[in-house]
Each structure stands twice: as structure tokens, then as C-alpha cells.
Amino acid sequence: MEDENQVKARALVERLLSVPEQAAEFIDDNVSSALPPGSTIVEFGPHGTAYWTKTLEIKAIQASGTPLKYFLKVNHTHAGGQVLEGEFASLEAIHRLLPDFVPKPIAQGSYASDPDVHFLLMEFLDLRGDVPDVDSLPAKLAEMHLKGTSPNGKFGFHLHTGPAFLQGKYGQSITWSSSWEALFTSMYIPVFHWEQSMHGKDDEMQTLFKSMIEKVIPRLLRPLETGKNKIRPCLLHGDLWDGNTGTDASTESPLIFDPASFYGHNEYDLAPWNLPRHKIYRPYIREYQRHFERADPKEDYEDRLLLYRQ
The missing domain is CATH 3.30.200.20 (Phosphorylase Kinase; domain 1)
Known part of the structure; x- marks a missing residue:
């Protein structure tokens, strides 16, 4: 019930x-x-x-x-x-x-x-009926990430850009933060509470959620901002699965739409490309890496992509 x-x-x-x-x-x-x-x-x-x-x-x-x-x-x-x-x-x-x-x-x-x-x-815009080519989309996205610097040097955005169900009571926070770990955590928590409100409370999920907040997120994101490592906030699309991409029918250039942008870690935009069910998948990630190198520590890269899939 x-x-x-x-x-x-x-x-x-x-x-x-x-x-x-x-x-x-x-x-x-x-x-x-x-x-x-x-x-x-x-x-x-x-x-x-x-x-x-x-x-x-x-x-x-x-x-x-x-x-x-x-x-x-x-x-x-x-x-x-x-x-x-x-x-x-x-x-x-x-x-x-x-x-x-x-x-x-x-x-x-x-x-x-x-x-x-x-x-x-x-x-x-008139679109062709396919996803952008692997030779064009990753390079263009990397260009956006490299050029799209935060206006105040912080992570976040000046207003909420997430899904409708995370408005109001579930208030996903996209406010400005000097820490990527802090911003990501503030975005992650309402998603869990929303899922809980839809499907009911579960003790095992509560335990896993506590571990994510206290252990997994700090373990994977804190090193990005520790010592010599210092990722910079990049302008993100925010929801870049293949359904939010297209190819301009007249110019054949890649297009993206339905953005939920904010300034964050560039690798966040690659997370949907790590799902086998999508038409844009691992070859696009490999091509992207030719234009924007993986953040240090590189050995955590695959785990960060899994985290960003949330």
C-alpha cells in the first residue's frame, strides 16, 4: 500500500x-x-x-x-x-x-x-534522422567544455535547470559552490529522496545511500580538488543522451538540445555515453578523450563515469 x-x-x-x-x-x-x-x-x-x-x-x-x-x-x-x-x-x-x-x-x-x-x-532546425557522427560530436562537445568557463569560477548555475519533479519539495540545488564534491552531493540527495517518495522506503537502499554520501562520493570526487589536482568548472549540457542530439540536415553539423546546463566537471556529460543501450556509446568517449584529457587521478575515471550516471 x-x-x-x-x-x-x-x-x-x-x-x-x-x-x-x-x-x-x-x-x-x-x-x-x-x-x-x-x-x-x-x-x-x-x-x-x-x-x-x-x-x-x-x-x-x-x-x-x-x-x-x-x-x-x-x-x-x-x-x-x-x-x-x-x-x-x-x-x-x-x-x-x-x-x-x-x-x-x-x-x-x-x-x-x-x-x-x-x-x-x-x-x-531540420534534422537528419540519426545521431551525430563520432568524428564530429565529441570534438564539438570538448570545444564547448574547453571554452565554457564559469563566470565566477565556481560550480553551479544561476537558476535550477533540472527535471520538473525535482522542483519544489525535492529542490535539487544547483546554487554556486566552490567545491564540485559539494555541488554534486547537493544534486544527488534530492534524486534519492524522489526515488524513495515514488517507490517507498527500503532499509537496504537507505544503507547504500548513506555509504554513497559518506564514502563513495568523497572517495571519487575529493581527489579531483586535492593537492595539484584542480578541475575547473565547465559549461555542461547536463543530460546528453542520444535522444538529445541530432544532425543538422543542411550543414551536417552536430546539434544538441533539451539542455539542463550548469558549470561542473566535464566528464559528467559523458556518463550517458557509457550505457550500452544508447546509440552514442564508448567509441564517442574514446574520441572525446583525444580532445579533452581525462582528469587526475586517471585510475578513477571509469568509476567516476559510473557515479555520474546516478
């Missing part, structure tokens, strides 16, 4: 997933006002699939006659709006650094017709 926390957690997920159908059946005034002045929307409709949002393609024409295409994401609830705010900030950070690596973010906000419905508008 589910306890009160499980009931509340499942209710939260159900509400986040139940984006009103009518929210994607028209273009709200706050969305249309974000288009270039004089633009006319000529067509819009569903495009692609997403777990937490409704997604649409918008076709418009500028006053000059130039055709435009946009991608619109729509969700609802306060937590959902915070997720889109975080994604917009993430896209802005990456686009400033490497404008050909992500869609250009245009606007983010709430519907004029319903303040509980939120949107994210970005440029529409």
Missing part, C-alpha cells in the same frame, strides 16, 4: 504530464508577439514527441516575405514553467558560446490567456 509521500509524488507526475490539449491548439498572444514585427503565422501543428511538453512547429512569413520556422514547447504548472526557464537559460549560455551547436532561443514565458501554461520558443 502506498504511503502519503508516494501518493503525492505520483500525483505530481500525473499533473506534469497532463498538459492541456487546448494549449497546443492555438498560438497565444505572448508567443506571436515574440516573432519579428510584422510577421504573420501561416501554419502551425504538432511536431515530434516529448514527455513533459507539447511540441509544435510554427511557420510564419515576415513583412518582407521571408519565410520563418519556429519550434514551440508548451507545458503547465509552476514547476513546468521553471523547467522551461532553465532550458531557455541553458540554450542561451550554449548559443552565446557555440551558436551552431544548439537552436537559437527566442523567448520564454507564460500564456497571456492562461498564466499556468508556459512556453519556450526557439528557431526550428
Whole structure:
């Protein structure tokens, strides 16, 4: 039998997933006002699939006659709006650094017709139906990591960029920290509490969680910031599995999207590539290492990737 926390957690997920159908059946005034002045929307409709949002393609024409295409994401609830705010900030950070690596973010906000419905508008990019090539994505990601330095030299971000279910009560902390170990720990704890709220308490899992916090995380991350070792905070995508990548159909260059960015250890972004079920896997990690060397101590590298998979 589910306890009160499980009931509340499942209710939260159900509400986040139940984006009103009518929210994607028209273009709200706050969305249309974000288009270039004089633009006319000529067509819009569903495009692609997403777990937490409704997604649409918008076709418009500028006053000059130039055709435009946009991608619109729509969700609802306060937590959902915070997720889109975080994604917009993430896209802005990456686009400033490497404008050909992500869609250009245009606007983010709430519907004029319903303040509980939120949107994210970005440029529409035509994609090829495959993951980026092993010769292109790792090099581009390494370039982002090498160039994307933290504005204040610390780990973290200026707002929350994680999943909707880690908003509010489960408040995953992405606030600024001078320590990668401290930031990672503050991100890890709410994930465990969320899983516990969904599946119920388990004594063995509680014991393992205590060991992770007190032993495993310090053992693997503290050496990265001890003695001569000093990793620097890099701009991360934050959720770089193959479903969040693509190839630009016109330029054939790699693209990434749906970021949940923050400044952290660059190896964090490689963790999803260590899963055999993904299309982007170990060869991509090996290619990445040609552009960004493993951190010291190198003998802990594989264990760090396992930890970052969390």
C-alpha cells in the first residue's frame, strides 16, 4: 500500500504530464508577439514527441516575405514553467558560446490567456534522422567544455535547470559552490529522496545511500580538488543522451538540445555515453578523450563515469 509521500509524488507526475490539449491548439498572444514585427503565422501543428511538453512547429512569413520556422514547447504548472526557464537559460549560455551547436532561443514565458501554461520558443532546425557522427560530436562537445568557463569560477548555475519533479519539495540545488564534491552531493540527495517518495522506503537502499554520501562520493570526487589536482568548472549540457542530439540536415553539423546546463566537471556529460543501450556509446568517449584529457587521478575515471550516471 502506498504511503502519503508516494501518493503525492505520483500525483505530481500525473499533473506534469497532463498538459492541456487546448494549449497546443492555438498560438497565444505572448508567443506571436515574440516573432519579428510584422510577421504573420501561416501554419502551425504538432511536431515530434516529448514527455513533459507539447511540441509544435510554427511557420510564419515576415513583412518582407521571408519565410520563418519556429519550434514551440508548451507545458503547465509552476514547476513546468521553471523547467522551461532553465532550458531557455541553458540554450542561451550554449548559443552565446557555440551558436551552431544548439537552436537559437527566442523567448520564454507564460500564456497571456492562461498564466499556468508556459512556453519556450526557439528557431526550428531540420534534422537528419540519426545521431551525430563520432568524428564530429565529441570534438564539438570538448570545444564547448574547453571554452565554457564559469563566470565566477565556481560550480553551479544561476537558476535550477533540472527535471520538473525535482522542483519544489525535492529542490535539487544547483546554487554556486566552490567545491564540485559539494555541488554534486547537493544534486544527488534530492534524486534519492524522489526515488524513495515514488517507490517507498527500503532499509537496504537507505544503507547504500548513506555509504554513497559518506564514502563513495568523497572517495571519487575529493581527489579531483586535492593537492595539484584542480578541475575547473565547465559549461555542461547536463543530460546528453542520444535522444538529445541530432544532425543538422543542411550543414551536417552536430546539434544538441533539451539542455539542463550548469558549470561542473566535464566528464559528467559523458556518463550517458557509457550505457550500452544508447546509440552514442564508448567509441564517442574514446574520441572525446583525444580532445579533452581525462582528469587526475586517471585510475578513477571509469568509476567516476559510473557515479555520474546516478
